[in-house]
Structures are given as C-alpha cells and as structure tokens.
Amino acid sequence: MEIRNLYHYYRAADLDGRAPAPDEGGRKLEIPQQDIQAQTVRDGDGGVFCRIIRSLDGEREYRREYWRPDESIFLTETTEYDDNGEQHRELRLMTRSGATVRVFKSREDLFRFWMVEQTEGEPSVFVADSVQTTQFTGRIRAKHVMKMAVMHNSHVAGGGEPLRGRLGGGRRDVVLQSQRWDGILFLTERHRQDFVDRFGSANNLFVLSNPAPRADEFPPFSRRVPARGVMLCRLEDAKNVFAAIDIIDIVRRSVPAIRLDIYGRGKQRQDIEGRIAELGLQDNIQLHGHAPDASGQFSTATFSLLTSRKEGQPLVLLESQGQGCPPVAFNVRYGPDDVISDGENGFLVDEADVQTAAEHVSALCSDDALARRMSKSAWAASERYSYSQVLKRFGSIVDRAWTQRPGRLALANTAVKILSTTAGADGVAHIVASFTWKQNAGPPAKDELMLRLQILPRHRGPTQTVSGQIVHREDGRLDVRFDLPRDQLVPEAPAEPRELFILAGGRNILFRQRIDAGFATVDNAL
Numbered sequence: 001m002e003i004r005n006l007y008h009y010y011r012a013a014d015l016d017g018r019a020p021a022p023d024e025g026g027r028k029l030e031i032p033q034q035d036i037q038a039q040t041v042r043d044g045d046g047g048v049f050c051r052i053i054r055s056l057d058g059e060r061e062y063r064r065e066y067w068r069p070d071e072s073i074f075l076t077e078t079t080e081y082d083d084n085g086e087q088h089r090e091l092r093l094m095t096r097s098g099a100t101v102r103v104f105k106s107r108e109d110l111f112r113f114w115m116v117e118q119t120e121g122e123p124s125v126f127v128a129d130s131v132q133t134t135q136f137t138g139r140i141r142a143k144h145v146m147k148m149a150v151m152h153n154s155h156v157a158g159g160g161e162p163l164r165g166r167l168g169g170g171r172r173d174v175v176l177q178s179q180r181w182d183g184i185l186f187l188t189e190r191h192r193q194d195f196v197d198r199f200g201s202a203n204n205l206f207v208l209s210n211p212a213p214r215a216d217e218f219p220p221f222s223r224r225v226p227a228r229g230v231m232l233c234r235l236e237d238a239k240n241v242f243a244a245i246d247i248i249d250i251v252r253r254s255v256p257a258i259r260l261d262i263y264g265r266g267k268q269r270q271d272i273e274g275r276i277a278e279l280g281l282q283d284n285i286q287l288h289g290h291a292p293d294a295s296g297q298f299s300t301a302t303f304s305l306l307t308s309r310k311e312g313q314p315l316v317l318l319e320s321q322g323q324g325c326p327p328v329a330f331n332v333r334y335g336p337d338d339v340i341s342d343g344e345n346g347f348l349v350d351e352a353d354v355q356t357a358a359e360h361v362s363a364l365c366s367d368d369a370l371a372r373r374m375s376k377s378a379w380a381a382s383e384r385y386s387y388s389q390v391l392k393r394f395g396s397i398v399d400r401a402w403t404q405r406p407g408r409l410a411l412a413n414t415a416v417k418i419l420s421t422t423a424g425a426d427g428v429a430h431i432v433a434s435f436t437w438k439q440n441a442g443p444p445a446k447d448e449l450m451l452r453l454q455i456l457p458r459h460r461g462p463t464q465t466v467s468g469q470i471v472h473r474e475d476g477r478l479d480v481r482f483d484l485p486r487d488q489l490v491p492e493a494p495a496e497p498r499e500l501f502i503l504a505g506g507r508n509i510l511f512r513q514r515i516d517a518g519f520a521t522v523d524n525a526l
Helices: 006-014 105-119 131-137 171-178 189-199 241-251 269-278 293-302 317-324 356-368 368-385 389-408 516-525
Strands: 037-044 048-055 061-067 073-080 087-094 099-102 124-128 145-152 183-186 205-206 228-232 259-263 286-287 305-307 327-330 347-348 408-424 427-442 452-455 464-467 469-474 476-483 498-506 509-514
Touching: 006 061, 006 073, 006 105, 037 241, 073 347, 099 105, 105 131, 124 131, 131 145, 131 171, 145 171, 145 389, 183 189, 183 389, 189 205, 189 509, 205 389, 228 241, 228 293, 228 317, 241 259, 241 269, 241 356, 259 293, 293 317, 305 317, 305 356, 317 327, 317 368, 327 356, 347 356, 356 368, 368 389, 408 498, 408 509, 427 452, 427 498, 452 476, 464 476
Parallel strands: 124 145, 145 183, 183 205, 228 259, 228 305, 259 286, 305 327, 327 347
Antiparallel strands: 037 048, 048 061, 061 073, 073 087, 087 099, 408 427, 427 476, 452 464, 452 498, 469 476, 498 509
C-alpha cells in the first residue's frame, strides 16, 4: 500500500508546465507587514519546508509558505481578517518562478483537487473512512470518480435510539446529502435496517463488514487453558467492564478456577481494580494493560466476553471467532447479532443480563464437548469476515455501484408542502402532500420517485409507513394523497403523540421531512 501526502506531492511535482491560473479580476489577500513573527519548519535534511507567519501574540495566523528544496515556494496559504474578525482564505499553487497555476478558497478545495489529480483520469473509488474525510470527499464531482462513505458508528449521537435520536454531528452531512454518495457502507445489516426504518431505502445503501485476521487452520483445542476467558477493550464506561466483573463473580461460585484476562487501558482502571479487590477476585481477574499481540490470546482461551453498552461493529468478536474462541456478548447495537449465531458459535445475551451471561460462561468452562463444538463453529464462521471474503463483497458492491451510476438522480431545492387535510364521514383522513425539486442529473425524477407518509410515536414503538396515490405528476413536482384511518393519526391517549414525516425516495434519493404544520392541521381538522 502506498501512502501519499498532498504537501510532499506538490513539493516534488513539476508545476512549471501548467497553464497559469486565469485572472479573475480579484485582488490577492494581504497580510500585515509589522507586529508579526515567523516560525520555520524544516524537513529531515534541514531545509526549509514551511514558514508560518503569525501575529506577535500568536492568536492570528496570516500566512503559510511551503518551500521546495531549491527554496522556491510551491504553495501559499493566506488568511486575511476583516474588521469583524471574519477570516478570508486563499491558497495558491505556484511554479518555481512564482507564477500561480491554481487558486483555492479553502483547504478542502485544495484537498479535493489533489485527490482527483491522483486518479490521473482513470476510473477510481474513494472510500471516506472518517468524519473529516466525508466532509470534503462528498463534494467531489468527477465523472470517473466513485465515492463511498463508511458508517462506522450509529447515525444517532451517543448511540441513542435509532428512530428518534439526534443525528450524530459526524454523520449528519452523509445522511442529509446521501444522494452525493455512490455507496453508503454499513458494517452490519442491523444498522442498515435501522437506518432504512427511519429514512427509507435507496439503492446506494450497502452492508460491508470490517475484515479481521483469522487462523489459517483451526487452532488445536488442546492449547486452550480450561476456564480461561479473554476480554480486549478500553477501560472506559462505554465498555462496561464492571458487568464483566459481576459475571465472573457469579461464575466463581460454580467454577472456582475461573480466570479472566483483560487487555486494554483507560481512565477507569483504578476504579476497576478497586471493584475487583472489593469482591475478592484478584486471583480470578487480571488487568494486563495494553499489549500489541493481545488478539493472539484468543487462541488459548475457552471464551471471550463483550459487555459494551454500544458498538459500531466490535472487531474483538471477529478476532475471537477467528481464533476459534466462542464469545459471550451483550446483544447491543451494533454487531453481536450479525456475528454470533446464538448457541452455535457464541452466545447472545440481553444487555446487562449478567446472570444469563454467567450461565453461558459456566457452561463453556464445565462442558468440554460444548466448548469444543462451539470453538470449531466459531472458527468456521469467521471465514465470512476474512480479508479475501470481505474484499470479494466490496468488489461486488463497486461493480453494482458503477452499473447504477448512469441512472443516479441529482436533485436540489427539495421541499414538501401539505396542500390539504380533510376527514370523511367514515373516519378516514385524507392528506395531500406536494413534493417539489429542481433536477440536475439523471432520468426524469417524476417517473422514479415515490412518496410515503411515516407515522412515528413520539416516545416509543415502531414506525408505520403509508403509501399514497399520485394525483399529479410533472417535472419537478409530485402530488400524492394519503388515505388512512383517523385513529392512526390521532391517538386516543393524549400522552402518546405521533409525529408525521414525508418520505421521498427512488434510486439514490432519500428525503425525510417532518410535517409539524401538517400534523397540527390534521389534529385540529379531525
């Protein structure tokens, strides 16, 4: 794998043959000439790599100059401050003679330009694997470039309730601008389904697990230490290590030789040590801190534990099964129920059910035949998450996304308006909604889009989705009528308010808008 760096790339690139940037009639940003200081950053050979000019108090940065080994400048980043303290930024790529070949208004614009240059015009796939990279990768527009965004964690902040929770800041842009992406990759099917239940379905939503290493051959069961478990995690609240301690405390009553080795570090270590001492478990639970080869410990363990409060997709489950070590895991969102077939290659336990988890651990430590059978099943199941299998699935996703690309829709100025709400004598409510848009690309959206009404109990319970009947269709507009029983909209119990949303979808389009005014109108009209 080759790692590339933007600054090193342009430091070595020959920019002299490029056409100069067109004169757009603007002025170059200026910086103060006094009350400033300069800092020099040098490369490994002692030459100047970057020169940073700041105010004397260090509060404002005015310019960065990036130098070639021959001491010519290849990139400048200038920041000008207006009277209100607002920043205006300008970046310039430059030849050795100082001619500007490209001007950018932000670092993100520069990064996007550089990324597309790396493709050399060849069909390419960019996978945005972090919050930072999705923020600028999604805005790349190049016909030969396909973009994938990975949803490593829940779309809801803090791992909250997936139908009602506030969107996580890092995922918000991906969700609200989902049509920009050729593929949104979920690590688990359960996460993808939770997303669909809230926002609707689209043809650019895919499931692709993380890969994980696995033993080439089934690790001999004779190497496993009886009644030994392994847990790999950070010693932090989200990992809920105290639940694991409670599990071992229960198991000790029937399996006195039970042992749990915990690998990882974190701010709760002292409190965890205190709890272990309080329960007299010093001979049963050992904290080992960080160990680079910790995952190798699964090959000699009888079981592993996962007691987290939330996950994206816990790699430790994949690594455990890959070494033939059956996990006992709380069935939290997301991952455990995608990886574990309960009772076959591990055990799934309701979150915080330490008693049932302890019973499963005791069984694995006491029943040699059960432990052998589940060990073999765990290792066999891990083939699904091997590098070769995951890469094969990724190739299939890319092929499908390329096939779908010519039919992708690009819509702007999307909006919903409630045209009318009426109630018939038979107790049936009628809602007419109009969805409007401006189309920028793709086949006629009026022939592809569908509108549905989503009814969501405000506090608990699943959604209900009602399909509608198209009453008007034209370019840029779709009117749909929804007919449904009154009691679906207005519950008898005032403590159970329901919220209404219009979902619009088709091909790669996902649109969801709450109709607050519409709900009030319906509530009053009925």
